Amino acid sequence: MSGLSGPIGGAPILALLLVGLAAPVGADLAAGGVGATWSLAGDTGTQASARDVASRLLRGAREPQTFDARSATRGIASLGPPVVPALLLMLAERNVPAVGDLPRQGLSSLQESVVLAALARMGGDAVEAALVPWLAGETSIRARAAALLALGEVAPPDGLPRMLAIALTEEEEALDPALEKALRHGVAGVLERSDRALAVLERNWRLGRPELIPALALAVGDTRDPRGVAMLADVLTWHAEHGLLLMSQIQVIGPSPRRSVNRELGLMLAPLLRGDDARLASSALLTLAAIRDEALIPRAIELLEGDSEALATDAYSALRKVSGVSFPPVRSMWRHWHKSEVEWFARDSRHAIDRLRSAKNEEIVAAIRTLSEHRLYRAELVDALAEALDHPSPAIRVHVCRGLQQLGTEAAVPALVQALDDTTEQVRKAAWLALVALTGLNDPPGAPVWRALDQVSER
Numbered sequence: 001m002s003g004l005s006g007p008i009g010g011a012p013i014l015a016l017l018l019v020g021l022a023a024p025v026g027a028d029l030a031a032g033g034v035g036a037t038w039s040l041a042g043d044t045g046t047q048a049s050a051r052d053v054a055s056r057l058l059r060g061a062r063e064p065q066t067f068d069a070r071s072a073t074r075g076i077a078s079l080g081p082p083v084v085p086a087l088l089l090m091l092a093e094r095n096v097p098a099v100g101d102l103p104r105q106g107l108s109s110l111q112e113s114v115v116l117a118a119l120a121r122m123g124g125d126a127v128e129a130a131l132v133p134w135l136a137g138e139t140s141i142r143a144r145a146a147a148l149l150a151l152g153e154v155a156p157p158d159g160l161p162r163m164l165a166i167a168l169t170e171e172e173e174a175l176d177p178a179l180e181k182a183l184r185h186g187v188a189g190v191l192e193r194s195d196r197a198l199a200v201l202e203r204n205w206r207l208g209r210p211e212l213i214p215a216l217a218l219a220v221g222d223t224r225d226p227r228g229v230a231m232l233a234d235v236l237t238w239h240a241e242h243g244l245l246l247m248s249q250i251q252v253i254g255p256s257p258r259r260s261v262n263r264e265l266g267l268m269l270a271p272l273l274r275g276d277d278a279r280l281a282s283s284a285l286l287t288l289a290a291i292r293d294e295a296l297i298p299r300a301i302e303l304l305e306g307d308s309e310a311l312a313t314d315a316y317s318a319l320r321k322v323s324g325v326s327f328p329p330v331r332s333m334w335r336h337w338h339k340s341e342v343e344w345f346a347r348d349s350r351h352a353i354d355r356l357r358s359a360k361n362e363e364i365v366a367a368i369r370t371l372s373e374h375r376l377y378r379a380e381l382v383d384a385l386a387e388a389l390d391h392p393s394p395a396i397r398v399h400v401c402r403g404l405q406q407l408g409t410e411a412a413v414p415a416l417v418q419a420l421d422d423t424t425e426q427v428r429k430a431a432w433l434a435l436v437a438l439t440g441l442n443d444p445p446g447a448p449v450w451r452a453l454d455q456v457s458e459r
Contacts, residue, residue, distance in 0.1 A: 050079045051086035054118075055099040058090075061110045072114050077121035084122065084130035087115050091146035120153035127154045135166070145182035152186025157197035160190055161204050168209050180215045187219035191228075202231050213242050221249030229256035229291070233265045243280060247287040255291040255410070259379070266293035273299045282314040289318035292409065294376060297322060301334045324375045324408045341376035349377070353384045364388065365399050372403035379411045386415035394424040401427065405434035413438060417450050 054076045060067045076083060090096060091112070096105040119127050127150050135147055144166050151163050167183040168175050175183075191197045205216060213235060220228040229250055236246045247269075255262050272284035273296065288296040296318060303315035316329040327333045355367035368388070371381050385407075388400045401419055404412035412434070419431035432445040443449045
């Protein structure tokens with residue numbers, strides 16, 4: 001791929017776009033409409049002609065009931081490199097240019113998505129070749145924002161540092177809102193395309209400017225990638241001033257696949273529950289609930305009938321999410337439940353777990369039933385039940401899948417995904433039904449989405 005740094009020659013992009021603008025669109029194109037534009041696919045003619053074809057294709061988006069976004073994307077991409085500068089200009093100026101008797105249009109969100117999809121379809125070589133003169137001749141906020149959006153569609157993970165530099169130069173003290181929005185969109189696009197991108201971003205985040213943190217945190221949140229929780233938690237340790245934003249993105253993502261990350265984050269946020277800042281306390285409550293930190297329960301119970309109605313509401317929401325039960329927001333009821341669960345786990349859980357290794361199937365089934373009825377220490381109960389998925393009896397393995405489903409925690413997902421490969425059809429079906437119930441997804445058992453959820457947790 002072409003680089004984006006170093007000395008650049010050539011005319012500014014606006015001059016390049018002006019080449020051939022005076023030449024009228026051919027009569028066959030004007031008369032034949034969009035269908036007559038395909039002859040330009042391999043044409044090396046003017047960028048102006050390619051621009052006009054793309055403009056006509058995009059105008060169909062104003063009639064969303066009949067607009068075929070995929071066809072428009074393919075049509076624009078088929079124009080090849082000559083159309084890229086025009087697409088960049090559309091992104092920068094936020095409009096679809098006039099063509100023939102048709103006036104200029106503001107760029108709609110649907111039209112923007114088609115432009116970006118067309119750039120992605122053309123690939124990095126075509127886009128970056130146009131970006132070199134674009135960035136050399138145009139340093140405005142709008143031009144840089146367009147470049148970030150385009151790079152979000154085609155840049156490899158190693159292109160992330162360049163994107164950070166485009167968004168905020170060394171001379172600038174603050175990130176412009178338009179560049180912040182474009183950077184968020186572009187970085188999220190790179191993260192979603194490559195498993196390696198998150199590690200590259202993490203390496204550069206510490207070295208980058210703190211002014212970029214909000215946009216990057218939002219980009220990580222946009223991906224919904226559980227691996228991003230570790231990065232957000234790390235940034236939280238050295239940029240507490242962005243605490244509310246960072247916690248909000250962890251709430252969006254949910255727990256990290258690494259239990260050690262969740263434990264450390266829980267220890268970091270726990271003091272906020274007793275602090276004087278109600279906003280931080282509420283955000284910490286919801287964040288701890290998102291990562292399923294059961295240690296929040298005693299403090300949340302106390303907050304149910306506290307002085308702050310808003311904090312009490314968030315405490316109740318957190319309790320229900322972490323516990324999976326729905327008592328009324330009455331402190332005494334929750335205290336009794338929590339005390340009973342703690343005592344059962346300390347006194348009786350080991351006996352039930354040991355019964356999973358019984359030689360009698362009826363005792364194993366009874367143990368599965370007992371363990372699946374409890375809502376505290378569910379991660380530990382999942383571990384115990386998951387071991388029974390190796391039992392030689394398919395009937396027992398079916399009961400285990402149903403028990404994991406009844407526990408109602410995403411911690412059971414990796415074990416259930418593994419059970420999709422069981423040698424017995426009844427077990428595979430039970431595992432799939434449990435996964436559907438726990439995740440809300442309804443993909444068939446062999447769908448790639450289940451493998452994507454199988455992320456190994458640290459014990």
